[in-house]
Amino acid sequence: MSEQKQPDQSRRDFLTKGATAAAGLSIAPGVLLFGAVNARPADQAVTDQVRWGMLVDTNKCANGCDACVTACKKENGWGEQSGDESHSNELQKSQWIRKVELRHKQTGFAHSLPMMCQHCEHPPCADVCPTGASFKRADGIVLVDKHICIGCRFCMMACPYKARSFVHEELTHQRPNAPRGKGTVEACTMCVGRVDAGLRPACVESCPSQAILFGDLKDPNSEISKTVAKYASTAIRPDLGLNPGVRYQGI
Amino acid sequence: MAMNGLARLLRLAAGAALVLTLSAPASAVPLPEIPEAKGEHCVEDPAVMRKKHMDYLKHQRDETMHQGIRTTKYSLKQCLECHAPVKESGQAVAQEESGHFCKNCHVYAGVKIDCFECHATRPEGNANFHPMVTPGGVSLNKARDDSGALLNRVAAAHSEQAGANQ
Numbered sequence: 001m002s003e004q005k006q007p008d009q010s011r012r013d014f015l016t017k018g019a020t021a022a023a024g025l026s027i028a029p030g031v032l033l034f035g036a037v038n039a040r041p042a043d044q045a046v047t048d049q050v051r052w053g054m055l056v057d058t059n060k061c062a063n064g065c066d067a068c069v070t071a072c073k074k075e076n077g078w079g080e081q082s083g084d085e086s087h088s089n090e091l092q093k094s095q096w097i098r099k100v101e102l103r104h105k106q107t108g109f110a111h112s113l114p115m116m117c118q119h120c121e122h123p124p125c126a127d128v129c130p131t132g133a134s135f136k137r138a139d140g141i142v143l144v145d146k147h148i149c150i151g152c153r154f155c156m157m158a159c160p161y162k163a164r165s166f167v168h169e170e171l172t173h174q175r176p177n178a179p180r181g182k183g184t185v186e187a188c189t190m191c192v193g194r195v196d197a198g199l200r201p202a203c204v205e206s207c208p209s210q211a212i213l214f215g216d217l218k219d220p221n222s223e224i225s226k227t228v229a230k231y232a233s234t235a236i237r238p239d240l241g242l243n244p245g246v247r248y249q250g251i
Numbered sequence: 252m253a254m255n256g257l258a259r260l261l262r263l264a265a266g267a268a269l270v271l272t273l274s275a276p277a278s279a280v281p282l283p284e285i286p287e288a289k290g291e292h293c294v295e296d297p298a299v300m301r302k303k304h305m306d307y308l309k310h311q312r313d314e315t316m317h318q319g320i321r322t323t324k325y326s327l328k329q330c331l332e333c334h335a336p337v338k339e340s341g342q343a344v345a346q347e348e349s350g351h352f353c354k355n356c357h358v359y360a361g362v363k364i365d366c367f368e369c370h371a372t373r374p375e376g377n378a379n380f381h382p383m384v385t386p387g388g389v390s391l392n393k394a395r396d397d398s399g400a401l402l403n404r405v406a407a408a409h410s411e412q413a414g415a416n417q
Contacts, residue, residue: 040319042320043320044320045314045318045320046318135317137317137318137319143316147312147316172347174370175371175375176328176370176374176375179369179370179371180369182368193321
């Protein structure tokens with residue numbers, strides 16, 4: 001996807017600097033305070049100047065809490081709230097995000113973490129997709145283009161994180177921001193519509209203990225970059241060399 | 252015997268004439284009913300839209316999906332914003348109900364429409380955010396005629412909740 005059409009960067013830089021001068025509140029030289037993540041203009045394509053990522057602090061993630069899962073269901077219209085998939089069993093139903101409970105065998109220490117698409121830098125799902133429906137957007141978000149997905153489910157087999165689901169039944173009453181349909185594979189989209197609008201993903205917003213940090217891993221001044229630079233964090237199965245955009249602390 | 256035969260023939264002829272009158276309207280298929288849209292004009296000339304809307308949608312779909320370009324001019328969401336008629340309940344008409352802009356015309360043209368196998372068939376109306384026109388608010392408004400019944404329902408709901416909390 002690196003040969004994607006990129007916008008004129010010099011113009012963007014100029015605009016960014018202009019906006020910085022006009023609206024940015026400077027709290028120290030080189031440090032700017034903005035209310036939220038800056039939204040990209042709607043008519044501009046995503047660039048690889050940004051890589052969206054998440055950092056989950058499993059020390060803060062409470063056992064038994066599934067606020068992130070509930071928020072994801074509500075935002076994207078999957079799960080029991082959609083009222084669909086009534087003929088599918090629990091293993092067949094869609095699952096964009098799930099809570100995994102961990103217990104250390106020797107010490108008995110138990111904690112939990114949210115598990116979803118890890119938005120790999122080298123996504124195996126995209127490697128095996130025969131139609132190009134699985135792809136990584138320039139800003140690192142891994143998506144399924146359901147317009148061209150043929151439902152072969154190779155990606156589901158390739159994903160080491162068991163992050164993807166297949167829709168077995170006809171659905172109705174989908175959310176306008178999250179089209180879903182029978183015969184296609186789906187997974188966490190990192191709430192791509194919200195991210196494009198300058199918002200944070202629903203799971204991040206909903207976490208009562210602020211255990212999930214969302215931001216641009218390529219921006220050295222973003223909170224997530226500073227945190228991963230300061231504290232130890234790891235990817236799940238780092239041995240696979242996929243460099244996921246979702247990292248975990250405390251595991 | 253001859254009279255009987257004649258009567259039968261007449262009855263048959265009358266029946267045939269009736270069938271002919273019933274089955275011969277002026278035009279073969281009734282034109283689709285096009286619901287009124289919001290706003291003054293469409294994003295392009297209606298004649299162009301009729302011919303090319305699928306191309307605009309497909310082009311937009313690829314740009315949005317792969318490049319994150321979310322301009323609204325040719326987006327399916329924006330089509331529905333203007334073209335999905337809003338019912339009395341404050342919700343827009345869904346595809347499975349009668350009076351859906353896209354479906355009405357596609358049924359007439361005999362062209363299968365794939366968009367709505369995944370996409371929402373109506374916008375999530377802004378009206379739903381307003382407390383007075385939410386489904387709950389609408390039912391309350393309907394109950395206003397009999398304020399005693401409304402009070403009873405509120406009281407019942409409260410006592411039910413109190414019971415559940417205990």
